[in-house]
Amino acid sequence: MAQFNDTSAEIPGTPCLICEHGSLAFCGPGPGDADEPSRLSAMLGQVNLIAHDSVFREGDPATHLYSISSGAVKLYKLLSDGRRQVTAFLFAGDFFGLALDGGYAYTAETMTPALLCRFPRRKLEALFAEVPRLERRLLGLAIDDLAAAHEQMLLLGRKTAREKVASFLVMLDRRAARRGHHGPAVALPMSRSDIADYLGLTIETVSRTLTQFRRDGLIGLPDLGHAVLREADRLRQIADGG
Amino acid sequence: MAQFNDTSAEIPGTPCLICEHGSLAFCGPGPGDADEPSRLSAMLGQVNLIAHDSVFREGDPATHLYSISSGAVKLYKLLSDGRRQVTAFLFAGDFFGLALDGGYAYTAETMTPALLCRFPRRKLEALFAEVPRLERRLLGLAIDDLAAAHEQMLLLGRKTAREKVASFLVMLDRRAARRGHHGPAVALPMSRSDIADYLGLTIETVSRTLTQFRRDGLIGLPDLGHAVLREADRLRQIADGG
DNA sequence: GGAGCCCGATGGCCCAGTTCAACGACACTT
DNA sequence: AAGTGTCGTTGAACTGGGCCATCGGGCTCC
Numbered sequence: 149m150a151q152f153n154d155t156s157a158e159i160p161g162t163p164c165l166i167c168e169h170g171s172l173a174f175c176g177p178g179p180g181d182a183d184e185p186s187r188l189s190a191m192l193g194q195v196n197l198i199a200h201d202s203v204f205r206e207g208d209p210a211t212h213l214y215s216i217s218s219g220a221v222k223l224y225k226l227l228s229d230g231r232r233q234v235t236a237f238l239f240a241g242d243f244f245g246l247a248l249d250g251g252y253a254y255t256a257e258t259m260t261p262a263l264l265c266r267f268p269r270r271k272l273e274a275l276f277a278e279v280p281r282l283e284r285r286l287l288g289l290a291i292d293d294l295a296a297a298h299e300q301m302l303l304l305g306r307k308t309a310r311e312k313v314a315s316f317l318v319m320l321d322r323r324a325a326r327r328g329h330h331g332p333a334v335a336l337p338m339s340r341s342d343i344a345d346y347l348g349l350t351i352e353t354v355s356r357t358l359t360q361f362r363r364d365g366l367i368g369l370p371d372l373g374h375a376v377l378r379e380a381d382r383l384r385q386i387a388d389g390g
Numbered sequence: 391m392a393q394f395n396d397t398s399a400e401i402p403g404t405p406c407l408i409c410e411h412g413s414l415a416f417c418g419p420g421p422g423d424a425d426e427p428s429r430l431s432a433m434l435g436q437v438n439l440i441a442h443d444s445v446f447r448e449g450d451p452a453t454h455l456y457s458i459s460s461g462a463v464k465l466y467k468l469l470s471d472g473r474r475q476v477t478a479f480l481f482a483g484d485f486f487g488l489a490l491d492g493g494y495a496y497t498a499e500t501m502t503p504a505l506l507c508r509f510p511r512r513k514l515e516a517l518f519a520e521v522p523r524l525e526r527r528l529l530g531l532a533i534d535d536l537a538a539a540h541e542q543m544l545l546l547g548r549k550t551a552r553e554k555v556a557s558f559l560v561m562l563d564r565r566a567a568r569r570g571h572h573g574p575a576v577a578l579p580m581s582r583s584d585i586a587d588y589l590g591l592t593i594e595t596v597s598r599t600l601t602q603f604r605r606d607g608l609i610g611l612p613d614l615g616h617a618v619l620r621e622a623d624r625l626r627q628i629a630d631g632g
Numbered sequence: 633g634g635a636g637c638c639c640g641a642t643g644g645c646c647c648a649g650t651t652c653a654a655c656g657a658c659a660c661t662t
Numbered sequence: 663a664a665g666t667g668t669c670g671t672t673g674a675a676c677t678g679g680g681c682c683a684t685c686g687g688g689c690t691c692c
Contacts, residue, residue, distance in 0.1 A: 297539035304546035305590030348547030
């Protein structure tokens with residue numbers, strides 16, 4: 149046996165798959181900084197995780213920033229009695245783990261097998277001084293996250309179950325398109341329970357609402373892991389409260 | 391993240407009222423940057439607004455960053471049919487208006503007469519190159535906001551009316567203490583309607599829940615604009631799902 | 633291959649919170 | 663001081679979505 153059997157595998161070829169995602173990922177190189185990717189790749193590590201694996205938990209010391217090379221991740225917070233709020237679904241090119249000394253504000257868990265790039269926070273901060281553009285990009289990403297969080301608050305606080313589910317499908321579709329997935333079906337790597345905890349609903353209501361959309365011809369449900377938006381415009385209308 | 395979070399500052403006599411708030415405000419100078427306050431004050435403008443005045447609206451071009459010198463401000467988003475989600479209540483020392491080129495993600499409105507400091511975004515960005523610590527502090531504040539937003543998602547998606555109102559009172563109390571207000575009563579400068587739209591409830595439910603807390607001896611309601619937390623620990627317990 | 637298990641779908645009932653309505657307390661105006 | 667508008671409280675009835683129970687399909691593991 150001339151081979152290692154390391155679970156956190158080293159990836160041959162490119163030093164960081166994530167950088168292929170370019171402008172979507174915060175480690176993507178910019179036009180004017182030819183030396184930046186190599187500096188970054190020198191300090192980043194890769195983590196290979198199976199599905200339903202925990203990346204870190206709420207309150208853990210925030211040691212790394214993560215970026216998703218492949219796979220899907222969810223973020224969530226818990227109440228003491230087990231009630232859960234999923235605050236984000238993340239896919240290839242997305243990043244997470246931005247936190248202060250108080251520790252991570254949420255738990256991060258894979259939904260599928262996933263390859264993550266991670267950067268030690270301390271080392272990244274040292275690099276900020278040399279590559280200011282890096283910090284600028286991180287601030288931009290934080291602002292994007294903030295806008296998404298505000299949008300989700302509007303959904304959770306003021307939308308009906310029907311509007312919530314429509315918003316969810318439209319959001320997944322838009323983000324899949326942004327990642328270059330233009331197929332007819334949107335991937336649903338998360339469970340119905342995850343969807344319910346993301347939308348502030350119960351599993352039953354999510355299930356019923358999806359069934360109703362299917363009966364109304366708005367969507368197709370070829371299998372549990374996919375949805376086809378047959379009437380995307382109508383869904384967008386429903387999502388916005390029409 | 392001490393590097394992001396280093397907002398501790400001693401405030402000498404400064405031309406900007408906002409800087410009196412020291413560590414709370416992002417324009418407060420740091421120990422090592424003696425020339426920073428003057429650079430900042432050179433580019434900041436002050437805005438004096440009456441109560442219930444609009445600072446900017448969702449979608450407006452994001453020209454300035456704002457910091458509250460005195461008064462109280464609310465942020466909110468609207469659905470097309472008028473449903474509203476208040477996403478934040480802000481007080482002296484808080485800042486808002488962080489946005490990218492897509493424009494502001496929310497509307498900002500005063501709840502009381504307010505004195506705001508504002509910084510032109512473009513000029514501030516130019517200053518980032520000279521004073522990197524500024525950008526670091528802004529990133530730290532954005533991360534704080536993000537954690538608060540996640541906490542609010544948990545509240546909106548998974549807490550009961552009783553837990554929501556308790557959380558709201560406890561949050562106001564904690565933040566008032568942070569601003570140095572240690573009196574017996576918490577100020578409620580917002581209307582019942584604002585509270586309802588912040589908690590994802592109706593005015594009636596907020597009113598009934600406050601009355602119930604008062605009957606149970608948990609709070610006092612000396613007048614419409616104040617609440618006294620008589621059993622703060624019990625309220626904290628309720629807020630966390632106990 | 634079948635026993636057990638997990639997950640999602642569906643039906644029926646129920647309740648927390650909404651909706652509708654009335655009313656009282658102020659503040660401002662004439 | 664009477665008229666009017668705004669805001670908060672309270673009561674009564676309603677309902678959207680939660681809760682509980684059942685069922686069925688696909689999976690893993692003997």
